[in-house]
Amino acid sequence: MRQADLLKKNNFDEVDAIGLAEELESMARNQIHALRSCYRQLCRNLLNRMPHQSYTGTIEDIAITQQREIIAQLISASPSLNRLREDLFGQAYEDERRKLSAETNIAIAIAKFPYAPPFSVDEVESQFFWPTSTASI
DSSP states (O other): OHHHHHHHTTOGGGSOHHHHHHHHHHHHHHHHHHHHHHHHHHHHHHHHHGGGTTOOSOHHHHHHHHHHHHHHHHHHHOGGGGGGHHHHHHHHHHHHHHHHHHHSOHHHHHHHSOSSOSSOHHHHHOTTOOOOOGGGO
16 A cells, blocks of 8 residues: 555655566456456356256356356456456366366267357356357357
8 A cells, every 4th residue: 555655646766666566467367367267157157057048047047147247347447357358258168168078978068068169258248148058059
């Protein structure tokens, strides 16, 4: 907080530039980790929900809505995350597809969890998007 006060008072000579840079880098890493974690949880729940697209109000649906809200809050609070959305989403999808495939029969997993995401980052962030069965993909 002292560094922020020094900056606000234009006391640049007293600012610990290296410490401040390290703190900014740490904050950025934490925000990136939080966004990627939300995308991972969102992908897992969307993939789990796909065979049951006719159901609403499931635990997955509640978790999907919560993750979408958190993602929107993270990006709103830190607009620089916006440029990382596609990459972080792609990484998160691959991580969760691989984990879910390992947890299920591999033959079923290949058909159930496609290598390429069956939805875009814009779709998964939209409150109006609910996935359909992989059979229609």
